[in-house]
Amino acid sequence: MRDEAKPRLSAEQVLALAPDTSSQRAARSLATLARWRDAGHSPDPPSLWGLCEGSGANPYQTCVDLTEPAYRCSCPSRKFPCKHALALMLLWSADGIVTAEPPEWVTEWQTSRTDRKEQAAARAQARNESRAAKQAEPEQGPNKTAQRRADRVEAGLEELDRWLTDQVRQGIAGASRGGYAHWDRMASRLVDAQAPALASTVRRLASVAATPDRLLTELSLIRLLVAGYRRADQLPPDLAATIKARIGFPLATDAVLAGPRVRDEWAVVGVRDDGDERLMVRRFWLCGTATNRPALVLSFAGPGQQLAADLLLGTTVDADLCFYPGALPLRALVATRYAPAAPFTEPAGAVTVARALGSYAKALTAEPWLDRWPVLLADVVAVEDTPVRWHVLDRDGEALPLDPAIGPPWWLVAAAGGRPATVAAEWTPAGLRPFTAWCDGRLVRP
Amino acid sequence: MTGWPEMLATALVGTDRRSTNAAAAGTDPAGDLLEQAAAWSVYRRAGVRPVRGLVAPEPAPDETTTTVGEAAAARLADLLDATELAVTEYRGGFVAEWLSVAAARNRRVPPELLPALLDAGRRRTELRPMIVAAGGLRTGWLAVQNPEWTYLTAEVAESTADPAFWHEGTKDQRAGYLTAARRADPAAARDVLAADWPTLPPDERAQLVAIFDTGLGPDDEEFLERALDDRRKEVRDAAVDLLAKLPGSAFNTRMAERARACLRVRDGRISVEPPAVCDQGMRRDGIIPKTYSGKGERAFWLEQILARTPLSTLTDGDPTAFFRLSLEDGWETPVLHGLAQAAASQRNPAWAAVLLDVLEPQKPSSRRWVVENLYAALGPDELVRRSIAGLRDPEAGLGRFLERLLEQCPAPWPDALVAAALDGIAVHVRHKRMPYDIYAVCRLAGMRMPADRAPEAARIAKRFRTEHPNHGRVDALDQLTSTIDFRHQMIQEIS
Incomplete structure (x- = not known):
């Protein structure tokens, strides 16, 4: 696929990359050619660059790699991407940038990026090999940690099981009377037992406590999860992986990235933010254009951190996804991108x-x-x-x-x-x- | 296997109190119930059936204009973004200008921004005509679907006429329903409110009775008279305001009689005789018996009576004739303040102009809001004339009133007013001599002067900056130029 054939991002999609609204405003006012010198665009690798007069003595050198996208700018702003990079993309979005041969300072950056990427890939490869080697050797340190965690989870689930049956034995009619504390107590026990995912499931019960129908449903499904974990070794490995994920066993990103890859033109059909001031969660819902497969990419941010904005609503990205293992693989990581994101007009595969x-x-x-x-x-x-x-x-x-x-x-x-x-x-x-x-x-x- | 309803019934009271027939001896009934419930839960979730029998709504009519471009749409979305409340007052002005320019250029608001715009119009009534002009046909189609937006539409669609909104809706939905109903049939709407009047919460009664301003007529008098006996002060105040607007109402007659008793004209003189007591009737008509300080009660009653007196009943409605008479010493302040409030609430430009001539020079003794409210009663030409005089003449002594006067002037400012403002600013920043708040004048000039005067404003700012690089008030000029630049850019991108 040649990227000239692809439509450019819309201004709105470019602005979605901005870290905040003041950057958006600043970028819009800089998005006029009068403020730029030697701006250019190259399709291979897809990139933009330009010189922007700022308050300093020398103009800022700004360049954007459209594939990731990645940015570099010599301005002192700590915002990322900065208003200069955004303004450059806005200009390009409005077809205001001519195709040209990249100057030396741009190609230098690109080369250094390629080098870094190769080094990172090599490191990941080395890590995977060493992990494989470790797994081959039995009775090592990490396994002891794992065993300790398994024991704790075991004990926590034992307590949860008793608690669940107690609810039903005493009757769930009065469950909402205890308020949040009732659910939070059990949830904290599960946090101690290193079952964080299950802990938040229990904490969320508070929201359905007033609806007995929903409450019984949720309680019974939690019990099903407990029962499933106890028989995990008899279950198909994928289902066992689902159960472990829902309890909260962590899975290293590297391990997911080492798994099989699914390449497609992934359409970003939805972005939704959730969470509270302690942890924000951004969900990107993707849909494979050829595979028609759904995927969910998550981004987390604690206080003062920014959520990822690298997947743009209304665009497709030609990429490899690595799915977290499970009976119904849905959550995924973006492993490799092959081309810049390209907007689509309507997603394919809508149904009744x-x-x-x-x-x-x-x-x-x-x-x-x-x-x-x-x-x-x-x-x-x-x-x-x-x-x-x-x-x-x-x-x-x-x-x-x-x-x-x-x-x-x-x-x-x-x-x-x-x-x-x-x-x-x-x-x-x-x-x-x-x-x-x-x-x-x-x-x-x- | 037990059915779901039975299982739920058992779970509600608890397996300790209600045994399931499935529980065999030696097993755990609670555990068994949860196990079965899990199977049921998955089954019920997987078996959800689509809802049938719903009817699609009538689609919106086809539009005859095109929506604005991406940049203009993004700017409007920014301005409507409710998360940045700090500059709301400012933004309201920008939104109003955006809408009127778009309407004049035959361009339309992108439909997805209409909900935010209609919400903004709930609080900012001055935006409403412009929302209709720039929103396209979809605005009316959309507004009738949400009772909170029915302020916008004259017709009552079936959906808003749904009495369910009245009986089960939120407070705002009830208010919207009543507004729409008043437009369609004021008498029927009055009956609806009258029927539920005793059961409505007091603060809501006040909000709802104020809605009678829509479709107000002589038939409402009886209902409003009864509202004067309500236990809640807010309700009584709302009724007083409305009764005062009904020409020939018994309320207006009572007030005119009281005023005549207070101000007696004899031989070119007005002798003042305020009431000796605040009787039951006065209190019922909204006269507050106690002053904050506990002193000067009679003057306070006099002022309140005059504030609600129909001005047409004083010296045959002629303010000049009234002020030719000499006023008995000692009562000037309550009389002037009372009349000023009457002129403001009755929007009487003739009385307002004459009263301003008297009150403006008396700055320290005049209550600020009394004077400021008078400006709203003036006609546009008079507002501009007085503003120019205030800007040009340091001796006019408008001082703090100038800002309020300028605020009332029609936008965009006419050339003569722009010239006066720019000259005034230039003099002010150089000599610090103009007796008014330079920041307020710059702020308003930035918002209200025609945006194509941006280069001129920039020139003044530049010249001033070169001549007085370290002047403390240079930032006032910066604010003016950045505001007008913003508008200039905003107006240019609407296409």
């Missing part, structure tokens, strides 16, 4: 409501704990049947309820104007949560 529910049912047979499933719905309209109860309705007259917790979907109603639209959403037991829609070929989001 019935087909979407069918895909969820099928996924549940592999992964009974699955409580977020990406769906791409074709030609749906948002309908408020009674005040504040919303659905999306497809051409077959079949509808899915929206999760009431997300509020009325006015953004979708306004953008679609009552006409059918393609909608990307998460299907959850509480209802559908739309995160992107395509109306008249325009991408909109809440």
Whole structure:
């Protein structure tokens, strides 16, 4: 694939890369050729560069590698990417940059980047080899640590199991009376037992405590997880991996990256931020153009950290993904990119409501704990049947309820104007949560 | 295997109290129940059926204009971003200008920004006509679907006429429903409110009764008179405001009578005789009996009576004739302040102009808000004339009032006003002589002068910076130039 054939990113997509809104504003005001000298664009490797007059004596040297994308600028800003890199991309987005031969300072940077990448790849290779060698030798230190963790988890699950049956023995009707503390106590025990994922599942029970139907469902599924872990050695390895992940056994990034790779043109169909001030989570929902396979890429940020913005909503990226092992591999890491992201007008593979529910049912047979499933719905309209109860309705007259917790979907109603639209959403037991829609070929989001 | 409802019933009370028939001796009933419930849970999640029987809404009408380009859309989205509340006042002005330029150029707001815009219009009423002008046909289509946005639409669509919004909706939804209902049929809407009046929370009663401003008519008088006996002060105040707007209402007649009793004209003189007591009737009509200090109560009552007196009943409505009469000594302040409040709330430009001529020079003794509210009652030409005078003449003594006066002037400022402001600023920054707040004037000039005067403003700023590089007030000019640059850029990108 040659990248000249690919459409450029839109201004909005470029601005989505900005670390904050003041950078966006600053970049927009710099995105005029009058502020730049010797700006150029080269398709191989896909890159941009230019000189921008700043407050210093010398102009800033700015260059962008469009594949990752990666940035370099001689300005003193600690923001990343800086306003100069963003402005350069905005200019390119508006077709304002001519194709040219990269100057020396650009090629130097590119060469050093390639070298670093090769060195990193070599290091990763070496790590994998040493890990393989370690695994071949039995009874080493790491295994002892692992055994200690397994023992702790074992004990924690023992306690959780007793707690679960106690809830049902005493009756769940009064469960909401204990408030958050009731769930937090058990959750903290699980944190101590090194089962962090399970701990947050238990903590989240507080939100369904007032709905006995949902509460019994969640309690029983947690119990199923406990039971599954105890028989993990008799289960297929993929299912055992799912169970371990849901309990919270960590899996090193390197180990995931060492696994099999799936190359496709991955369409980024949704981005959703969650979490609290302690830890923000950004979910990128991807869909393989050729494989039609869903994937979930996560980015985490603690206080003062920035969430990754390297996957752009509404673009496809030609890349290798490595999926975390499991009965239904969904979470993935981007291993290698082969070309810069390219925008698409509408995602392929949207289906009816019935087909979407069918895909969820099928996924549940592999992964009974699955409580977020990406769906791409074709030609749906948002309908408020009674005040504040919303659905999306497809051409077959079949509808899915929206999760009431997300509020009325006015953004979708306004953008679609009552006409059918393609909608990307998460299907959850509480209802559908739309995160992107395509109306008249325009991408909109809440 | 036990069915889900039965299992749920057991789980609710607990297996200790309710045995399941599945529990065999020697097993753990709670554990068994959870095990079965897990199987059921997966089965129920996998078996969710689509909802049927819903009807798609009528789609929005086709638009006749095109949406603005990407840059203009991004700027509007930025301006509407509610997360940066600090500069809301500023942004409101930019949004208003964005909308009016777009409408004039036959361009439309991208539909996905309409919800944020309609929300902004709830608080900022001055944006409403511009939202309609620049929002396209989808605005009306969308607004009728959400009772919080029905302020925008004259027609009552079926969805908002749904009484469910009245009976089960939120406070804002009820208010929206009532507004729409008042537009369609004021009498029917009054009956709806009257029927639920006793059961509504007091603070909501005040909000709802104020909505009677929409479609206000003589038929509302009886209801509003009754509201004067409400236990909540906010409700009574709202009713007073509305009754004062009804010409010939019994309320207005009562106030005019009280005013006549207070101000007696004899031989070209006005003798003042405020009420001796604040009686039950006065209190019912909203007169506050106690002053904050506990002193000067009679003057306080007099001021309040005059503030609600129809000005048409004083000297046949002629302010000049009124001020030709000489006023009894000692009562000037309550009389002037009372009349000023009446002129402001009745939007009477003739009385406002005459009162300003009297009150403006008396700066220290005039209550600021009383004077400032008068500006809103003036016509645009009079506002501009007074502003220019204030900017040009250091002796005019407008001082702190100038900012409020300029705020009321129509935007964009006419050339004569721009010239006066720029000259005033130039003199001010050089000689520090103008007796007004240079920052306020620069801020308003940046917002209100035609954006194509940006180069001129930049020239003044540059010259000043060269001549006085270390002047303390150079940042006021910077603010002016950056504001006007922003607008200039914003206006150019709307295409």
